[in-house]
Structure formats: structure tokens, C-alpha cells
Amino acid sequence: MDGAIIFRQYLKRKNLRETVERRTILAEVRSLHKHFTVDDLQFRFRKRRRTVSRATLYRTLIHLVESGLVRKLDLGQREAIFEYQFNHAHHEHMICLKCGKVIEFTNHEMERLQEAACRARRFRAVRHYLQILGYCRGCR
Amino acid sequence: MDGAIIFRQYLKRKNLRETVERRTILAEVRSLHKHFTVDDLQFRFRKRRRTVSRATLYRTLIHLVESGLVRKLDLGQREAIFEYQFNHAHHEHMICLKCGKVIEFTNHEMERLQEAACRARRFRAVRHYLQILGYCRGCR
DNA sequence: GTAACTGCAAAATGTTTGCAACGAT
DNA sequence: ATCGTTGCAAACATTTTGCAGTTAC
Numbered sequence: 001m002d003g004a005i006i007f008r009q010y011l012k013r014k015n016l017r018e019t020v021e022r023r024t025i026l027a028e029v030r031s032l033h034k035h036f037t038v039d040d041l042q043f044r045f046r047k048r049r050r051t052v053s054r055a056t057l058y059r060t061l062i063h064l065v066e067s068g069l070v071r072k073l074d075l076g077q078r079e080a081i082f083e084y085q086f087n088h089a090h091h092e093h094m095i096c097l098k099c100g101k102v103i104e105f106t107n108h109e110m111e112r113l114q115e116a117a118c119r120a121r122r123f124r125a126v127r128h129y130l131q132i133l134g135y136c137r138g139c140r
Numbered sequence: 141m142d143g144a145i146i147f148r149q150y151l152k153r154k155n156l157r158e159t160v161e162r163r164t165i166l167a168e169v170r171s172l173h174k175h176f177t178v179d180d181l182q183f184r185f186r187k188r189r190r191t192v193s194r195a196t197l198y199r200t201l202i203h204l205v206e207s208g209l210v211r212k213l214d215l216g217q218r219e220a221i222f223e224y225q226f227n228h229a230h231h232e233h234m235i236c237l238k239c240g241k242v243i244e245f246t247n248h249e250m251e252r253l254q255e256a257a258c259r260a261r262r263f264r265a266v267r268h269y270l271q272i273l274g275y276c277r278g279c280r
Numbered sequence: 281g282t283a284a285c286t287g288c289a290a291a292a293t294g295t296t297t298g299c300a301a302c303g304a305t
Numbered sequence: 306a307t308c309g310t311t312g313c314a315a316a317c318a319t320t321t322t323g324c325a326g327t328t329a330c
Contacts, residue, residue: 015283015284016284016285017283017284017285017328017329017330018329018330019284019285019286019328019329020328021285021286022285038319038320051287052286052287053286053287053288054287054288054320055286055287055288055320055321055322056285056286056287058319058320058321059285059286059321074214074215075214078318078319079318079319079320080319080320092257094257094258094261094263094265096263097266103261103263105257105261107253107257109249109253110250110253110254113247113249113250113253114250114270114272117232117234117245117247117272118234118272118274121234121243121245121276121277122276122277123234123236123243123272123274123275123276123277124274124275125234125272125273125274126237126273126274126275127272127273127274128270128271128272128273128274129270129271130254130268130269130270130271131268131269131270131271132254132257132258132263132265132267132268133265133266133267133268134258134263134264134265134266134267134268135263135264135266136261136262136263137261137262137263155308155309156309156310157303157304157305157308157309157310158304159303159304159309159310159311160303161310161311162310178294178295191312192311192312193311193312193313194295194312194313195295195296195297195311195312195313196310196311196312198294198295198296199296199310199311218293218294219293219294219295220294220295
């Protein structure tokens with residue numbers, strides 16, 4: 001199933017409207033295929049002489065996160081980082097403190113342990129991430 | 141070995157001075173035995189008619205984190221959360237989105253997997269945390 | 281036609297910084 | 306005496322919000 005349809009259904013369910021801005025933002029996010037910030041989005045729109053206000057970007061991202069199409073990472077420094085995640089496998093992150101590079105990796109055993117830990121504590125997880133901050137091969 | 145001594149050594153090594161404020165903040169942090177925010181600290185000092193400025197709290201926390209005595213968690217919402225971690229085993233966090241409760245747990249196998257992942261990618265980790273956001277037993 | 285949405289600018293939030301007075305060494 | 310430290314207030318960076326005009330339904 002397509003991300004655009006998921007979003008349409010989400011909007012309908014919440015009695016929200018499908019506007020040009022919301023469609024444009026989702027399309028941009030899907031075309032990015034990597035991590036992005038609110039600034040990144042705004043810059044890309046401006047380059048194409050298509051402006052969407054900062055407020056609308058923030059407001060729409062809240063909905064995209066809520067609909068499950070986008071994941072928000074809080075790395076603590078500077079702005080929040082987002083990524084389109086529909087149909088992508090859940091993955092973990094290593095972030096280089098020097099060059100900012102983000103290394104993604106998947107580990108099924110780690111996934112399994114996380115699920116087991118939640119089950120043992122009757123915790124219903126809605127979002128989880130492992131973040132490893134440090135220095136990558138080139139920067140160490 | 142004692143946290144106060146570790147901090148003293150750290151300060152000396154960095155050519156920083158051991159002031160009343162720094163000693164007071166570390167003592168408070170150690171006596172807390174749980175997660176805290178900058179606001180929490182300021183409030184506790186004010187209650188005891190002992191004021192330490194916000195700027196000094198922020199500046200001292202940077203040193204405490206750097207010295208390894210305190211860990212900073214970026215949960216993305218609102219302010220940063222800190223915890224005294226000297227002599228505590230590294231642990232993971234589950235955070236309840238409704239009641240704010242923080243459940244800590246340790247899993248050696250998970251630790252091992254994290255270390256292996258870093259080794260495989262020649263990544264030197266300085267800080268890593270697994271954060272699971274969701275709903276705890278009482279709030280689900 | 282109604283209620284939601286947008287852009288703007290202002291406000292709010294959390295953190296950092298410049299500076300003059302102060303204090304540890 | 307020197308140079309790091311403090312508190313204050315101002316600056317900063319990011320995100321949120323109030324409002325008046327606009328648009329989807």
C-alpha cells in the first residue's frame with residue numbers, strides 16, 4: 001500500500017483536510033529517502049520556488065509522525081531529525097559527533113530483545129530507538 | 141572511589157577550579173538518586189534558600205557529563221533529563237508517554253550486541269542509549 | 281456556509297553567552 | 306596577581322501559537 005493513501009485515510013479518520021501543502025510535503029518527504037530537518041525541507045521548496053511556511057511544515061510533520069509514516073529522532077543537539085519510514089525495516093542509529101554522519105543498521109536479535117523486555121514489563125511500546133553517539137571510522 | 145574525588149581530579153586535569161557552587165551541585169545530584177531536570181535542581185536549591193544561577197547549573201552540568209559522572213538523556217520533548225550514573229550499571233530506558241514514569245532495565249546481551257555493532261563498523265561510541273517510548277502497565 | 285488550514289509575526293521554550301564583579305589558586 | 310567563575314540579562318535557536326484571511330468539503 002502507498003504512503004499517500006495511508007495519509008489520506010489518516011486525515012479522513014481525524015476529520016482533517018487534504019490540502020495542497022500537505023500533499024506537497026508528503027511527496028517531498030518521500031522523495032528524500034534519507035534523514036532531513038525542517039530546514040532541509042524549507043530549503044528544497046524554496047529552490048523550486050514553491051514556498052510552504054515554517055508553521056505549516058511543523059504542523060504537518062506532527063501529523064505525519066502521528067500517522068506512522070515519519071519517524072522523529074531526538075538527537076539532543078540542535079533541531080529534530082525526521083525520516084520517512086513507511087515500508088522501511090526498523091533500524092538503529094549511530095551518529096558521528098564530528099561529521100554528523102548517520103549510520104543505520106539492523107539487528108534482529110536486538111529487536112527481539114527489545115520486544116521481550118517490553119513484554120516482561122507489560123509495556124506497550126509505540127516508538128523505540130537505539131542511539132549510539134560517538135566517532136565514525138574517519139573521525140576517530 | 142568516590143564521585144567527589146573523580147570530579148576533583150577531572151577539574152584539576154582540565155585546569156578548572158573547585159568552587160562552592162560546583163561542590164554543591166554535585167552533592168545535590170548525588171543525593172537525588174533519580175532522573176532530574178535543570179528546573180528540578182533549581183527548585184530544590186531555592187527551597188533550601190541556597191541559590192545557584194541557571195547559567196551555572198547549565199555550565200556545571202556540561203562538566204559533570206564530560207567527567208562521566210552524569211548522563212544526559214534527550215527524550216525530545218521539553219527539557220533535557222539528567223541522571224547521576226557513577227557506579228551504576230549502564231541501563232536502558234522505557235518512558236511512559238502518559239504518566240512520564242521512567243523504567244530502567246539492564247540487559248547484558250543487548251550491551252554485547254551494541255558493542256559488537258560498533259566494533260564491526262569501527263565506530264568509537266561515547267554515549268549510547270536505547271529509549272523505548274510507550275505506555276506502562278497502569279496507563280496502557 | 282462552515283470549520284479547518286495557511287502564512288505571518290509574535291510568543292514561548294530551553295539553552296548559551298557577553299560582561300563586570302568576584303574568588304580560587 | 307592572575308585567570309577562571311559567577312550571576313545577571315540579553316541573545317539565541319527552535320518550535321508553538323493567535324489571528325485574519327483563505328480553502329476544502
